[in-house]
Amino acid sequence: MLLICGTIPQADAGLVMGEARFNGSKLHVGNTEIPCTQGTAALVSAACIVASHCRINAPQVIFAGDTGSGQGSRLLYDYLMKNLPQLSPDILLLHYILPVMGLMKKVSKVTEKCSKKPVMIADASSMYAAKAAGLAGQFDIFTPDLSEMEFLADAEAIHPAYISHHLFRAEIAHIDELIEAAYRQKSMAKTVVVKGAIDHIVQDGKITFTLDRPDLPQLEAIGGTGDTISGMVGAFIDAGFSHYDAAIKALKANREAGQYAQATPATKISQIITAIPKILNHN
Amino acid sequence: MIFKRTKKQARFVGGGLVLFQSVEEAIAAEKVLRANNYDVKLVAPPPQLRKGCDLAVEINIVEKAGVERLLRQKDKHFAEILPVKGVGELLDVVKVKYFADACMVKAGNMKLTFDKNTGVILNISGGGCPDIPYLHLSMVDKKITDVARPKDKGHTLCALMLDRAFVEALEIFRKETN
Structure with a gap:
């Protein structure tokens, strides 16, 4: 079972839990309709599409309503600390949750009480918290973009807003240096999927795959195109693919969906998500 | 004490x-x-x-x-x-990338893209803190001159990075339309 945890931009939503259902345009969890926007909603929508394509169960989801105050995030951390052993997911994907180092440490610790330690995936702020708390080695997969890779390479930064200037000036051509630095200071998960103009898969500190076609620089502008990759990676792993193959399939599907949708900088993530089934069915 | x-x-x-x-x-x-x-x-x-x-x-x-x-x-x-650790100042470097009719301003992990002709915010991408989807909903498809600054509505460092991108984008838009 794939369990996805994150937030939705509704301050008073509390916790919304259950199996996710995506019908091609609308995302539901239980009786709650979730706007399919940038963030965890986009991630879950893409994961649902892959699950449907692979004929496996849809992901289980725990959404917390949070517009940034952190109250919903704290509810979510608390719920996970109390209930993860009972849930014992095969894969735990942590996403947009206010980064609180102490609480992330506790959640990570609780996973040891699951019947089998889940495959641990972190993206967005959950990845920030995992790295800042020194927990990167506990995670199987991180999915940073280039600026987040710079953050992983900065030994002292506890958020991408505080990375050193010389690292932010780095371009994709220097990614091998960023990877080496991040790996040296143990800020890398076992597999790291770097999303960018050139996508990279890094395993145990070595680049094992790159992808730069189709070349769609406009995807960087579209909020949610990284979220969809992370969601697809989680769902492909749930369908039985290796971490490496899941990452390759997700990266390829995302670019091809962008091409199919004839993406421009004004394209919304819902348009890319709508194109994903067509790409998966074609390949 | x-x-x-x-x-x-x-x-x-x-x-x-x-x-x-x-x-x-x-x-x-x-x-x-x-x-x-x-x-x-x-x-x-x-x-x-x-x-x-x-x-x-x-x-x-x-x-x-x-x-x-x-x-x-x-x-x-x-x-x-x-x-407590690391550089004391928020990252203040911004990068700008132009598309045909759009301009993307990147500050740290946040990117804001607007229409060069109309000033409409087309997309916000990057980031990871939970106020970003909220700011995305409240800013996208609105004119950059008509929305509140992200730092006035957001709570997190991602919101402050988005604010840096926003301020730069607003300046670029004003220069290009004058």
Whole structure:
């Protein structure tokens, strides 16, 4: 079972839990309709599409309503600390949750009480918290973009807003240096999927795959195109693919969906998500 | 002066410090933050970070935007908010990329893209803190001159990075339309 945890931009939503259902345009969890926007909603929508394509169960989801105050995030951390052993997911994907180092440490610790330690995936702020708390080695997969890779390479930064200037000036051509630095200071998960103009898969500190076609620089502008990759990676792993193959399939599907949708900088993530089934069915 | 530490306070590690000129300011700020559900702790700042007094309030540095706004709203004086480790200043480098009719401004992990002709915000991407989807919903498809600054509505460091991109984008738009 794939369990996805994150937030939705509704301050008073509390916790919304259950199996996710995506019908091609609308995302539901239980009786709650979730706007399919940038963030965890986009991630879950893409994961649902892959699950449907692979004929496996849809992901289980725990959404917390949070517009940034952190109250919903704290509810979510608390719920996970109390209930993860009972849930014992095969894969735990942590996403947009206010980064609180102490609480992330506790959640990570609780996973040891699951019947089998889940495959641990972190993206967005959950990845920030995992790295800042020194927990990167506990995670199987991180999915940073280039600026987040710079953050992983900065030994002292506890958020991408505080990375050193010389690292932010780095371009994709220097990614091998960023990877080496991040790996040296143990800020890398076992597999790291770097999303960018050139996508990279890094395993145990070595680049094992790159992808730069189709070349769609406009995807960087579209909020949610990284979220969809992370969601697809989680769902492909749930369908039985290796971490490496899941990452390759997700990266390829995302670019091809962008091409199919004839993406421009004004394209919304819902348009890319709508194109994903067509790409998966074609390949 | 003796400060009683609860177990919860002792465990909290937030990575950020609010620095003050006086002990009274620190105590008043801690009270306001705690009353507004922030996890905080009174601590002694390291000597190199001291700004006037030997008491600081430790916060979750990710919540810098919300903490700063609350203290200003409540008229609580502070000298500075800094991370405990690493560079003390927020990243202030921005990168600009042009598409046919659009301009993308990137600050740290945040990117804001607007239509060069109309000023409409086309997309916001990057980031990872939970106020970003909220800011995305409240800003996208609106004209850049008509929306509130992200730092006035957001709570986190991602919101402050988006604010840097927003300010730069607004300046570019104004220059291009004048």
